[in-house]
Amino acid sequence: MPGTQTAALDFRAVGHTFRTRAGAGVQALSGVDLAIHRHEFVAVVGPSGCGKSTLLRLAAGLILPTDGVVEMFGRAITEPPDGVGIVFQKPTLLPWLNVTDNVLFPLRHKFGRAKSSDVDRARELVEMVGLGGFADRMPEELSGGMQQRAAIARALLLDPDILLMDEPFSALDALTREEMGFELQKIWAQRPKTVLFITHSVSEAVLLSDRVFVMSARPGRIVETLDIDLPRPRDIDTTTHPKMTEMSAHLRGLLLSREEAIA
Amino acid sequence: MTDERPFAARLIDSRLFMPVAAIVLLIAVWEAGCRVFDVPAFLLPAPSRVVDGFGDVTVYRWGEHVWATLRVALLGYFFSIVVSIPVAVTLARSALLSRTLYPLLVVIQSTPVVAVAPIIIVVLGAGDTPRVVITFLITFFPIVVSTTTGMMATPPELVELSRSLRAPAVREITQVRLPFAVPYIFSALKISVTLAVIGAVVAEFVAADKGIGYFIQFSTSFFKVPQAFAGLFVLAALSITLFQAVTLVQRLFFAWSLPKEGA
Numbered sequence: 314m315p316g317t318q319t320a321a322l323d324f325r326a327v328g329h330t331f332r333t334r335a336g337a338g339v340q341a342l343s344g345v346d347l348a349i350h351r352h353e354f355v356a357v358v359g360p361s362g363c364g365k366s367t368l369l370r371l372a373a374g375l376i377l378p379t380d381g382v383v384e385m386f387g388r389a390i391t392e393p394p395d396g397v398g399i400v401f402q403k404p405t406l407l408p409w410l411n412v413t414d415n416v417l418f419p420l421r422h423k424f425g426r427a428k429s430s431d432v433d434r435a436r437e438l439v440e441m442v443g444l445g446g447f448a449d450r451m452p453e454e455l456s457g458g459m460q461q462r463a464a465i466a467r468a469l470l471l472d473p474d475i476l477l478m479d480e481p482f483s484a485l486d487a488l489t490r491e492e493m494g495f496e497l498q499k500i501w502a503q504r505p506k507t508v509l510f511i512t513h514s515v516s517e518a519v520l521l522s523d524r525v526f527v528m529s530a531r532p533g534r535i536v537e538t539l540d541i542d543l544p545r546p547r548d549i550d551t552t553t554h555p556k557m558t559e560m561s562a563h564l565r566g567l568l569l570s571r572e573e574a575i576a
Numbered sequence: 577m578t579d580e581r582p583f584a585a586r587l588i589d590s591r592l593f594m595p596v597a598a599i600v601l602l603i604a605v606w607e608a609g610c611r612v613f614d615v616p617a618f619l620l621p622a623p624s625r626v627v628d629g630f631g632d633v634t635v636y637r638w639g640e641h642v643w644a645t646l647r648v649a650l651l652g653y654f655f656s657i658v659v660s661i662p663v664a665v666t667l668a669r670s671a672l673l674s675r676t677l678y679p680l681l682v683v684i685q686s687t688p689v690v691a692v693a694p695i696i697i698v699v700l701g702a703g704d705t706p707r708v709v710i711t712f713l714i715t716f717f718p719i720v721v722s723t724t725t726g727m728m729a730t731p732p733e734l735v736e737l738s739r740s741l742r743a744p745a746v747r748e749i750t751q752v753r754l755p756f757a758v759p760y761i762f763s764a765l766k767i768s769v770t771l772a773v774i775g776a777v778v779a780e781f782v783a784a785d786k787g788i789g790y791f792i793q794f795s796t797s798f799f800k801v802p803q804a805f806a807g808l809f810v811l812a813a814l815s816i817t818l819f820q821a822v823t824l825v826q827r828l829f830f831a832w833s834l835p836k837e838g839a
Contacts, residue, residue, distance in 0.1 A: 373740050393740045401733040409755050409832045422751055423741040451832060 652711020
């Protein structure tokens with residue numbers, strides 16, 4: 314199938330060099346080739362500071378590549394495109410808005426208004442991410458995991474084709490993190506999206522993805538692609554699946570040997 | 577759940593009791609000291625003499641003085657808010673303007689208003705105008721600095737979210753940055769409202785025929801020290817009332833921006 318249809322996201326020979334204030338260049342990414350198919354769930358793992366977040370910001374059109382091109386459904390990204398939802402590491406909800414209004418924020422912010430049908434849709438999303446009884450609560454009244462659920466609902470409001478997630482569960486405790494993984498899988502099954510999921514957790518990447526890309530330390534480049542052919546839906550039993558353990562161990566080994574090579 | 581502890585323990589824990597007790601004790605010591613050492617009233621009047629000082633002036637005259645000071649303080653404060661917030665938005669938006677204007681603001685702030693006041697009075701003549709200008713000069717700087725700081729402290733993810741939506745810049749300010757600055761703005765508004773009273777009094781010291789500042793100066797020049805003390809207390813009460821009024825506005829309309837209980 315790859316190659317026969319236009320990729321949802323296509324990085325071609327992408328490099329990115331930041332200018333520091335002193336004027337020196339820091340190369341964050343170099344020669345990244347990466348194609349994500351429609352409705353594919355892809356994770357990118359790599360050591361911290363390898364440019365994973367840069368990759369995500371390029372896909373969001375928040376920054377532009379200094380080399381190569383990033384295409385979304387065959388069109389080069391030159392500004393933040395429509396049809397992209399972003400979930401950040403921190404929930405970053407607006408503390409003065411309740412959950413529903415936070416979910417509605419992208420609409421009000423982009424167009425300046427929201428119809429009553431939009432409010433209904435926001436409430437549906439709130440329900441779907443498991444915050445049914447909390448639609449009118451303020452963010453400060455919610456736990457970190459619940460806030461991140463609201464942030465996911467916010468990212469889904471404009472019904473994006475592509476969902477970009479930047480280490481979305483890394484600020485949560487281990488239990489909540491696992492639970493959120495399964496929850497995300499459920500949401501993804503209900504509303505298929507192309508997902509680019511940045512993480513530094515190997516097991517999380519394997520558990521959630523169709524494919525895992527491994528990045529090297531700065532300047533970041535893709536050093537390995539791994540197809541995860543575990544059956545779906547994946548649940549708590551998958552975590553102990555021999556194949557899962559094997560693939561996680563393989564990826565972990567890959568990341569460790571790379572870090573040792575640098576040290 | 578009723579508190580089973582002895583009455584004294586509950587009293588000490590109550591929010592009001594200890595500060596009130598401290599003030600009552602201070603007044604008692606002051607009164608006793610004045611009587612025991614027979615301190616002349618024109619040096620340090622006993623609290624009972626200060627109470628008499630209130631009675632030396634009619635309620636109507638008090639009202640006139642209070643109104644004169646309050647009017648100048650509030651007008652200066654009002655103009656200060658109206659000017660400072662747009663200036664802060666401009667400074668936060670444009671690095672160039674910030675570089676250009678900031679040193680100028682620092683120069684204005686660093687020049688003692690007390691020293692400038694006589695010049696302003698000479699230039700602007702009689703009436704409220706010079707006094708309002710002096711009040712404005714003393715109050716605007718904290719508001720500008722805090723508002724700018726608050727706007728710059730907006731989480732970068734939210735700015736990215738705004739950019740990714742290609743929302744109009746105006747809405748980035750009104751829906752994200754300014755609301756985020758609200759806690760900062762209110763801490764400046766609380767400082768500035770007490771500074772406004774100081775500004776009004778300084779102006780009255782230089783040239784006025786009404787107002788509490790004028791009244792205190794006038795009273796001391798005739799050695800009516802108990803009366804001057806009475807004026808001082810009125811001034812303190814005025815400041816505290818204004819401060820509490822600003823706090824109340826924040827609590828009523830921006831409850832989310834208050835520090836969390838127990839935090």
